[in-house]
Each structure stands twice: as C-alpha cells, then as structure tokens.
Amino acid sequence: AQSVTQPDIHITVSEGASLELRCNYSYGATPYLFWYVQSPGQGLQLLLKYFSGDTLVQGIKGFEAEFKRSQSSFNLRKPSVHWSDAAEYFCAVGASDDYKLSFGAGTTVTVRA
Amino acid sequence: DTGVSQDPRHKITKRGQNVTFRCDPISEHNRLYWYRQTLGQGPEFLTYFQNEAQLEKSRLLSDRFSAERPKGSFSTLEIQRTEQGDSAMYLCASSLNEEREWETQYFGPGTRLLVL
Numbered sequence: 001a002q003s004v005t006q007p008d009i010h011i012t013v014s015e016g017a018s019l020e021l022r023c024n025y026s027y028g029a030t031p032y033l034f035w036y037v038q039s040p041g042q043g044l045q046l047l048l049k050y051f052s053g054d055t056l057v058q059g060i061k062g063f064e065a066e067f068k069r070s071q072s073s074f075n076l077r078k079p080s081v082h083w084s085d086a087a088e089y090f091c092a093v094g095a096s097d098d099y100k101l102s103f104g105a106g107t108t109v110t111v112r113a
Numbered sequence: 114d115t116g117v118s119q120d121p122r123h124k125i126t127k128r129g130q131n132v133t134f135r136c137d138p139i140s141e142h143n144r145l146y147w148y149r150q151t152l153g154q155g156p157e158f159l160t161y162f163q164n165e166a167q168l169e170k171s172r173l174l175s176d177r178f179s180a181e182r183p184k185g186s187f188s189t190l191e192i193q194r195t196e197q198g199d200s201a202m203y204l205c206a207s208s209l210n211e212e213r214e215w216e217t218q219y220f221g222p223g224t225r226l227l228v229l
Contacts, residue, residue, distance in 0.1 A: 004155075034217070036220070041225070042222055042223070043117075043119075043204060043220040043221050043222040043223045044156070044204065044206075044220040045220070046217060046219065046220075049217055090155050090156070092155070099144065099146075099161060099169075099216075100146065100158040100161060100169070100171075101148075101156075101158065101218060102158070103155030103156050103157070104155050105153070105154055105155050106153075106154070106155050
C-alpha cells in the first residue's frame with residue numbers, strides 16, 4: 001500500500017520569503033501525486049498534481065512542485081509567500097490500481113509579517 | 114458552476130444519537146468518496162462509490178457507519194449510536210472517471226461532528 005510522510009509538522013516563514021514543504025512517498029510503481037491546501041475549518045483545495053511527463057509541475061497561487069523518483073519526493077515550493085498562504089498543506093498519493101488517496105499528516109504554515 | 118457541497122457544516126450531538134450527513138458531488142462526476150479527518154491528521158479514506166455502487170469500504174468504517182448513493186447522485190453517510198471517538202471532520206470528494214487519466218478528486222467543505 002502507498003503512504004506519505006511529511007517530515008515537517010510546522011513551518012514559520014516571513015512574508016516575502018521562499019517556502020519549501022517536503023513530501024516523501026512510498027509506492028512501488030509510478031505514483032499519482034497531489035498537493036492540497038486547507039484553511040482553518042475548510043475543505044481541501046487542490047494546488048497541483050503530477051500524473052506523468054514533466055517532473056516540474058505548476059499549480060495555482062504561484063506554487064510549484066518537483067517529482068524526484070530517485071528520492072521518492074514531491075516537494076512543494078513557492079518563491080515568495082503571502083500572508084494568505086498561512087494554512088495547512090497536505091501531500092497525497094494515489095496508486096494506479098487504487099482509487100483512494102493516502103494523505104500525509106500535513107504541514108502547518110505560519111506567515112509572519 | 115458549483116463544487117462539492119456538504120450539509121450540515123457543523124453537527125453537535127450527544128453520545129448514542131444517530132447522525133446523517135449529505136454530500137452533493139459535482140454534477141457530472143461519477144465517483145464519490147468519503148474521508149474522515151481527525152485533529153492534526155490528514156484525511157483517511159472511508160469508502161467510495163462509482164455511480165450507485167459502493168465499491169470499497171475501509172476497515173475504519175465500523176458496522177455503525179453506513180453510506181448510500183441512491184441513483185448515483187448525492188450520497189449520505191449515517192453514523193448510528195455515535196461515540197466520542199467519532200468526533201472528526203467528514204469530507205466528501207468527487208471525481209470523473211476517465212479511462213486515460215487518473216482522476217482528480219475535488220473536496221467539499223466538510224461536516225464537522227462533535228459528539229458530547
């Protein structure tokens with residue numbers, strides 16, 4: 001079965017600084033990878049996804065992520081964060097023979113002025 | 114265009130009571146999923162439907178839980194004899210099954226359940 005690890009529980013970043021959130025997955029074949037964002041008390045919004053092809057994917061709100069098969073990673077980045085980026089971020093993996101998503105425990109991002 | 118909607122958004126109930134949640138997926142989506150999210154954790158899969166057929170249930174879905182999707186449209190999740198451990202956010206997601214591509218799941222706002 002597939003699984004996801006998000007090593008950082010909480011990250012604090014200054015507004016305007018860059019942000020990188022780590023995601024490591026475990027799955028024997030080619031995974032389907034997602035990043036979702038969740039604001040307090042809200043559902044999950046899709047930021048970006050990787051199915052195949054170019055390993056650097058662009059998403060909404062200025063986010064991008066890079067799939068590195070050799071490192072089993074799919075890290076999320078943003079060059080310059082805004083106060084509105086404060087939220088919880090979840091990495092998720094799907095398998096080719098399974099329709100459910102497996103989520104990491106999430107990383108909470110705090111943005112300081 | 115409306116996304117996935119869920120009702121109610123919040124529910125407070127006493128232990129032992131039954132509760133029912135509703136999910137309305139994006140209109141053309143044929144797959145519907147239920148997840149549960151407890152505080153500080155990521156969502157965990159509960160069950161999913163393709164059209165009206167319930168195709169998989171997680172071990173997390175005890176006998177007190179039942180889900181339906183009559184006519185392949187909206188879905189309901191019922192919890193009987195609620196326990197304090199059932200307190201969580203219940204998330205619904207939908208997707209369109211297309212042969213050539215693994216589909217993207219779109220989530221609703223969730224129903225937050227508190228069992229007293």
